[in-house]
Amino acid sequence: MNDMKRNLLNYAICCMVCIGFTPVTSGQNPLKYPSPAKTAQVDNFFGEKVADPYRWMEYDTATNVRQWVEEENKVTNGYLDQIPYRGKIKERLTEIINYPKYSAPYKAGEYFIYQKNDGLQNQSVYYVQKGQEATPEVLLDPNKLSSDGTAAVSIVGYSMNKKYAAFTVNQSGSDWENIYILDIENKKQLADRIEWAKFTGAAFKADGFYYSCYDKPEVSKSLSEKNEYHKIYFHKIGDLQSKDLLVYQDKAHPLRYFSAQTTEDEKYLFVYGSEGTDGTEVYYQNLADGQKELKLLLPGFKYNYNVLDNVGSKFLVYTNDGAPNYHVVMIDPSKPDKKNWEEIIPEKPEYLEGVTLAGGKMFATYLKDVCSRVYRYDLTGKPEGEISLPSLGTATVSGGNRDDKSLFYTFTSFTYPPTIYKYDIQSQKSEVFKKSEVKINSDEFETKQVFYTSKDGTKIPMFIVSRKGLKQDGTNPTLLYGYGGFNISLTPTFSASRMILLENGGIYALANLRGGGEYGESWHKAGMLDKKQNVFDDFIAAAEYLIKEKYTQPSKLAIQGGSNGGLLIGACMTQRPELYKVAFPAVGVMDMLRFHRFTVGWGWVVEYGCADSLKDFKNIYKYSPLHNLKSGVEYPATMITTADHDDRVVPAHSFKFAATLQEKQKGTNPVLIRIDVKAGHGAGKPISKVIAEQADIWSFMFYNMGVKY
Secondary structure, three states: OOHHHHHOOOOOOOOOOOOOOOOOOOOOOOOOOOOOOOOOOEEEEOOEEEEOOOHHHHOOOOHHHHHHHHHHHHHHHHHHHOOOOHHHHHHHHHHHHOOOEEOOOEEEOOEEEEEEEOOOOOOOEEEEEEOOOOOOEEEEOHHHOOOOOOEEEEEEEEOOOOOEEEEEEEEOOOOOEEEEEEEOOOOEEOOOOEEEEOOOOOEEEOOEEEEEEOOOOOHHHOOOOOOOOOEEEEEEOOOOHHHOEEEEOOOOOOOOEEEEEEOOOOOEEEEEEEOOOOOOEEEEEEOOOOOOOOEEEEOOOOOOEEEEEEEOOEEEEEEOOOOOOOEEEEEOOOOOOHHHOEEEEOOOOOEEEEEEEEOOEEEEEEEEOOEEEEEEEEOOOOEEEEEOOOOOOEEEEOOOOOOOOEEEEEEEEOOEEEEEEEEEOOOOEEEEEEEOOOOOOHHHEEEEEEEEEOOOOOEEEEEEEEEOOOOOOOOOOEEEEOOOOOOOOOOOOOOOOOHHHHHOOOEEEEEOOOOOOOOOHHHHHOOOHHHOHHHHHHHHHHHHHHHHOOOOOHHHEEEEEEOHHHHHHHHHHHHOHHHOOEEEEEOOOOOOOOHHHOOOHHHHHHHHOOOOOHHHHHHHHHHOHHHHOOOOEOOOEEEEEEEOOOOOOOOHHHHHHHHHHHHHEOOOOOEEEEEEOOOOOOOOOOHHHHHHHHHHHHHHHHHHHOOOO
16 A cells, blocks of 8 residues: 555634533533534535534634633533542553553664654654664654654655655644655754645655645645645755655646655656545656656556556556455556556455565465465565464564565554564564563453344454453443444554553453455445445444343443544444443544535545535435434433544534534433644644543543443
8 A cells, every 4th residue: 555545544703602611520410511602504405404503613723613612621621520530540541551662673774763662752762773783873753843742753765775764744643744854874854844745755766755745725724724736746855845846736636645656776656646545546657767757557546556666667566456355466567458467466365455575575464354364475476475473463564675684573462462573584484573561461351253243134243352251241341443444454453541441341342344444345345435324334233242242231332433433433323322321433524514625535535425416415414423413312421532633534523513412412421522732633642642531531431331440
């Protein structure tokens, strides 16, 4: 998957009157929420009149919106402050999370570069060492870029001679990023600075690199305004951004993403185009022979393509074109028609999740019932064995260079903290490189995988994690998590925060819903567009299974999901509110009629459809969480989470949903919205904010279930 896809599988007008809140002294006392003004805004969708009384909340920088946010946070903080064990949960979270964390190293010439977090550092630090035995030195410390740890850093590309590394800095969780350059040997930052980049890598060519960016927006609207006309530029190291060469733009199609990639030998440039989060188009340019123009290699946008590298003058391509579970083909650019392709790794019954190259070999990661299998091939597709993994779980193989003698991969599962392994390419043997030292006893817990039946008879896998010897008597506090979209697979991974639940006799359940990528493109398509209701049916069936099998009961069941998963929670709590006691919709897409009007929301139309189309409108209006809240219904105790710098799913979604739910809620179940500041969609959030948010989530869940901590 190319960098664009990885980055993608994430705000007055009127006067508002706010009424103050009253502190809460008991979980049974009804809360007094702010009373935001309602306007007469009504939209006409193909004859259907749809009210949008909180439209003004889309202007997040307006004074009245900021006032409402302040009042809502007072209500939320007042409620959470009363929970007697909130501080103890935060203390235990801090203790569990406080252990050294490492990323797998990347070999840049004679240097090894990796990230390490000593335990509670807000951001992980990049280290460099000359050879594996040398003393590591700090290469880049993001914690020095902001006093509160809200500046996040990612290295996004290396020059072929491994002298330079390009890195991005995101502030306060925003997707906007600046690009800078590091001299690796001297560990010094150069003067180069590129602004208003978004969803970009750095594809090096000689003394410069290609990158993706937008024109400078109006700063006051930069977190909400629709992003249009993504462009590819070339930056020569040492130049000002104003001198950068425009390499590619598409004036006829403002709503497309573009990203650049060069081969390891820098002989070829590839430009990927996409109309959304699924489906690509690929252009190429032979930089070595002086080809002046980009030529179309693979037309879009029906399938996904990713060029792994060139083999001489041909290209190894990972794609689902002709193989819903993906395969690898060799394409000769002089005759790129599909009939001329050579299949290198054929499609299997299992989903080929990804392919990485190192040491002149291909390493293919498959999902077998949502657990990783890693196989090795030579560049002709000849099988050369399997990497033996410790158990069922998730393996992430780090890519390398053609002359590498080894590579690194990370293995984890629900009860197996992330462990980095070094794999010797010649001997095909693995050894532990870095092992996590978490302050828990993993042997106390176990994971089961079950397959339950959804509404239409489809078998859906679900992982269930708990203490060993758990009694299925229906009394266990349970958190059910899901996502179900954008071809994203939810595989077994370790979470220190989750231990708060497991240590207190709880159950964590992860349902692998349709819409994800767990079983390939057919699984994805079964949960998108007009089949999106399948995703909600799958999740509801998971809740029903947990109750039927006496893992839990409705009064002890919480549901959680973020982003597209926030949409999932919003839809399921409006369709079957009686099934759950607690709901956590995080940074969710709640207004399905207007999501495409903000920042990069238009990129999700390929997944959801768009309300500008009659057919799509009829479909998404049926499940849009905001538009399916009804007065007089007792909805679960709900804590909505969002952040002021979320420019992926703008906070207006959560704002409008919270105001409407507070207005319509029947009974005493609280409806809170937790609005973080100097934070975004989730990526790059400092550990201090992560701990505070997770402590509030577990406290809210336990308190509303009557669980003693």
